[in-house]
Amino acid sequence: MLLLGALGWALLLSGCSTQSKNLWTLQEELDGASRRVEAARAMESARPAEAGQEYQRILLASKGLNEPLEKYQEKLTADLAALQSSKKLILRPDSLAAFIHHHARMHGLPVRARLGLARLALRDGQRAKAQEHAKEALELINKQEASRLFHCRETIEAYSLLEETYSKGGGAGKSLLARLQRQVVGDYLKSEQGRTDYFLMRQAYWDAQDAIFEVSNYVDRINTERELAAIDRFAMVTAAFGQAMSVVQQTQIDSALAKSGGRLTPEIRSIQMNKMVMDYSLNNLRAVQTGHGGGLDALLNPLSNLTLVSQLVDPKMGVNPFGIIKDFAGDAAQLDPGLGRAAKGVQQSADALSDTRKKGDPEKTKASAQDFIKVFSDFQAKVQEIGGRP
DSSP: OOOOGGGTOOOOOTTSOSOOOOHHHHHHHHHHHHHHHHHHHHHTTTOHHHHHHHHHHHHHHTTTOOOOHHHHHHHHHHHHHHHTTOSSOOOOTTGGGGSHHHHHHHHHHHHHHHHHHHHHHHHTTOHHHHHHHHHHHHHHHHHOGGGGGGGHHHHHHHHHHHHHHHHHTTBHHHHHHHHHHHHHHHHHHTSHHHHHHHHHHHHHHHHHHHHHHHHHHHHHHHHHTOOHHHHHTHHHHHHHHHHHHHHHHOOHHHHHHHHHTTOOOHHHHHHHHHHHHHHHHHHHHHHHHHHTTTOSOGGGOGGGOHHHHHHHHOGGGOSSHHHHHHHHHHHHHHHOGGGHHHHHHHHHHHHHHHHHHHTTOHHHHHHHHHHHHHHHHHHHHHHHTOOBOO
């Protein structure tokens, strides 16, 4: 059970009431929790100590909220099935997390609190503490694959904070890598796919609202009438809920296959290639970490960012990813002239991948992407070790 008292969410315990809170009420409480975070941010300048205390309370209240989307969906489905036969069973306070938009908002509360603490620490000159909080925010985002796209702006802010702390603390190379991460996520947001994903996320919200309407009506009828008609509505309620979930759970490949009637279209081959490149990138990331005795910061390795990996092979995912990467390599070489040859290798590999991608051959693009990943991964490991100020 998730304790949410500090956020104004009621602690709902089985047996303490015969009333089941409907999802509208839980949504209003989530709105209130979000306003608490916004209010804490507004206090940062005039009352930093109070803001810090509020952020800590938010973190404490959100401590148990760490399960993937699918788990919350399973719980809510089971609760709805049980509700029709029990006068005491009530919906859990984390029931809203069964819907991807609300799942992202709920997981965003501790992310935003961590960023607030990072800002306060940086304001006080506590760079190490600011880095710790910013990295915690990124780790929270990366743990929840389903809601990662909802937190692009928080990701950008976290890397901006890391960029500033490393810049002031003599970590010029790490500052450059943090800037690169910030830039590639921003590039995705401006891309065709970024705009498409934004509208898909908005659609997920409205789909959830429709399902919440059905579920809440069902719960209200159980609470007020306890009549057989309410039980008869259960099939319709779960159907609406299931439809909202299916939009979230359907993978790109399944969707494309459905559209093509099962034929292996170029779009599907591209998606499959994208996945293979991602797998290769993650395996390479682990190998590089091991090769350096675990001393590298994985969060600073751009290849740990699946958005960037997608940008390498999918033109719709970015506007100018290769230009950003080439500029990064050039800036790193200026910081450490000894990296000049390696930087040129990264730039040439980026050009080769860009040219290969334009020709539209998935297999050649995959091979070129793997070559680039190897060259770039070795290069970024060296950049992490550059000291001084940018």
